[in-house]
Amino acid sequence: MTRRRTPRNSVIRLTTGNAARTLNHPLARREPVLALDFGATSVLVTTNGPVTADDLKFARQLAREAHRFARSVERSFYGLPDGQGVAA
Structure with missing residues (x-):
């Protein structure tokens, strides 16, 4: 990994387990979406x-x-x- 240019001001820890899963949504007419689900919490990664x-x-x-x-x-x-x- 490369060295960070800016210091972290917060960290969110999401742990894996039987409720954790990942899903890729390659949408044809929109930006792709990667979903990281951790039970009741979901993180979506997409482009702008x-x-x-x-x-x-x-x-x-x-x-x-x-x-x-x-x-x-x-x-x-x-x-x-x-x-x-x-x-x-």
């Missing part, structure tokens, strides 16, 4: 109008970091550094 190069850059960064997050969860779940093993 027609898709731009900055939007594409952010989407690729989001996908890369989500993949890294998934690998970290897998390693923790399986308990092995390479993420290859059997769940306890």
